[in-house]
Amino acid sequence: MRNTTHATILLILLASALLAYPAGALYDFEGLPLAVAAQGTVEGNVIVFGQYGLKNPPYELGFSLPSAPRFARVYTGVWGGTEKYTGWADITINNKKKVRYLLNGDRDVNRELYESGHGIYWIAYDPTDLLTKGDNLISVTTSKGEAGNKLDGRVYAIVVIAAVDDPGAGGTQYWIAEGNENLHGEGWAGTNPTKHEDTNVTFASAGLSGxxxxxxxxxxxxxxxxxxDYVQFNGQYLGKPVRNASDPKVTDIGDEVSFNAEGGAGTPSRYADMEVFDVTALVSEENTVRFIRGLDLDGDGTIATTGDAPEGEDYIHPVLAILTITKSGTGTGTDLAAEGLRAENAFAGENAVLEATVRSYGVPPAGPVPVTFAVDGKTLNTTQVVVPRSGIAVVQVPWVAAAGSHTITAGVAAPADTRPDNNEASLSLKAGTPPDLSVRIGSPVVMGNTAAAVTKSPLSAFWAIAAVGLLLAWHGRRRYPSPVQAGSLLLALMLVIPAIAVPVAAETGAREYTLPLQVTNSGGSDAPGFTVSVYLDGEKIAAKRIDAGLAAGATTDIPIPVFVAPGTHEVKVVVDEEGAIKDSSRGNNHAQGRYDFPG
Structure with a gap:
């Protein structure tokens, strides 16, 4: 699979038409952050079943449940080959229901499907009502082998997570985070080197009693x-070291062997690694998991991925993180929290929407609970909400915003709630004329000793075809074919592929810079969250999300890491490129010019 990605990169270099930045809402080359999709407490156990390792479909997982689940989630991963190939994947549950997912590459918008990188898909589905006590079977098939299909279609894994009742087992509090981050080094995306070194996810409101x-x-x-590669829990590195090195010890969590990170032989699982860590001594009320592609152990400014002592992965995709806390006794009782209060279109005299998220950290309430929104201390709306089995409910109410500054609150009330301190969320905002976002680009600043290890140069059509042929024919393998095999592959390709004019892919000697950006909101209302898009020499290299938005009259500094060869380059920056915010003057939402990147 890794050499297939090498081939994909060469194909991108060969055909500039393939350099379109992803348009789909749920495809992002750089990755989709892990976020908690289900949580709560069950009077029983949370059980994880899985089949791991890249294989051809059909791909099956059989397992047995002690009782019908209170909640369940099934996941599968599919290798597409590139983000340009399309196809489908079917998940069949107990031969009762078949769910088909269209895999549309960089045009994907399915909200149960996460795609990143060069066509790595992660699919999530709720099979709770289809699973039963006793034996169960999950089967995944894809369009691999179908006439006209180009999608690779091999399957990485099937995972089932089930929360099941067992009154005698005590309680289990759990969090399930899903996504598809693409952690990668320089030179694995487009013509300009970029990198994505780490990502994290936080599990809040852990109950530690018992x-x-x-x-x-x-x-x-x-x-x-x-x-x-590395996994941290609350700042502590997990797993046993694979070789002697300075602190922190070198670990290889994603080593194509599952269940071996804490020792033991584990189970071979090609390109899919499931690991379980005992974090009892590290857990706290708020817990953060961090995934790290690699570390610059020798201090030379780069993370080497080759040689006698590699320092990191070329690329790796964290897609799932599950935290479970088992407790003696009867668990934690009911614990509902109101979080994430935000406002959309909150401009003077206009129809706004207030939104809050209700999260269950304990045993879910038996019936509906009231959620009350208030503006400046006066009740606006009370809505009865049934907390779904995922433990997460998003609640929205309308509001006609009056001019001025306001304090918005959203509160949830449940009988016998064990933690009333987290029942209310608040938000301060200013409503006036619509926001007016503008952006300014500062002078690039070189960052230390950061000469990139990536060197790309033009190839003739002949050798480009040869390289692509070798890599595609041997995708999924780590070693190149013999010279005789290479010659045969090349001859076959030359018969079917016309000569290709190969542009210069990228300049050599790329260095790391910080591109300082400054975004200002000159409007009369606070701006909700927005994205800052950055282009370098016509290619989109970054999309920085500012979830907190920007208050009326405020300015924020946004440093963007850039990897490029020293010299003069065209830079374009666009704020709210998607047009999601009602902006009073979109003409100043972008800035563009040629900037000197010093050597």
Missing amino acids: MTRANLSVLLLAGGRGQP
């Missing part, structure tokens, strides 16, 4: 054996 054990389970896709 705790007997805490486990963290993580699943990584596309990692390579022998290339180190």
Whole structure:
């Protein structure tokens, strides 16, 4: 699979038409952050079943449940080959229901499907009503082998998470985070080197009373054996070292072997690594898991991925993180929290929407609970909400915003709530004329000793075809074919592929810079969250999300890391490129010019 990605990169270099930045809402080359999709407490156990390792479909997972689940989630991963190939994947549950997902590459918008990188798909589905006590079977098939299909279609894994009742087992509090981050080094995207080194996810409001054990389970896709990568829990590195090195010890969590990070032989699982860590001694009320592609152990400014002592992965995809805390006794009771209060279109005299998220950290209430929104201390709306089995409910109410500054609150009330301190969320905002976002680009600043290890140069059509042929024919393998095999492959390709004019892919000697950006809101209302898009020499290299938005009259500094060869380059920056915010003057939402990147 890794050499297939090498081939994909060469194809991108050969055909500039393939350099379109993803348009789909749920495809992002750089990755889709892990976020908590289900949480709560069950009077029983949370059980994880899985089949791991890249294989041809059909791909099956059989397992047995002690009782019908209170909640369940099924996941599968599919390798597309590139983000340009399309196809489908079917998930069949107990031969009762078949769910088909269209895999549309960089045009994907399915909200149960996460795609990133060069066509790595992670699919999530709720099968709760289809699973039963006793034996169950999940089967995944894809369009691999179908006439006209180009999608690779091999399957990385099937994972089932089930929360089941067992009154005699005590309680289990759990969090399930899903996504598809693409952690990668320089030179794995387009013509300009970029990198994405780490990502994290936080599990809040852990109940520690009566705790007997805490486990963290993580699943990584596309990692390579022998290339180190790291997982931290609350700042502490997890796993046993694979070789002697300075602190922190070198670990290879994504080493194509599951269940071996804490020792033992584990189970071979090509390009899919499930690991379980005992974090009982590290758990706290708020817990953060961090995934790290690699570390610059020798201090030379780069993370080497080759040689006698690699420092990191070329690329790796964290897609799943599960934290469970088992407790003695009867669990934690009901614990509902109101969080994430925000406002959309909150401009003077206009129809706004107030939104809050209700999260269950304990045993869910038996019936509906009231959620009350108030503006400046006066009740605006009370809505009865049934907390779904995922433990997460998003509640929205309308509001006609009056001019001025306001304090908005959203509160949830549940009988016998064990933690009333987290029942209310608040938000201060200013409503006036619509926001007016503008952006300014500062002078690039070189960052230390950061000469990139990536060197790309023009190839003739002949050798470009040869390289693509070798890599595509041997995708999924780590070693190149013999010269005789290479010659045969090349001859076959030359018969079917016309000569290709190959442009210069990228300049050599790329260095790391910080591009300082400054965004100002000159309007009369606070701006909600927005995205800052950055282009370098016509190619989109970054999309920085500012979730907190920007208050009326405020300015924020946004440093953007850039990898490029020294010299003069065209830079364009666009704020709210999607037009999601009602902006009083979109003409100043972008800035563009040629900037000197010093050597």
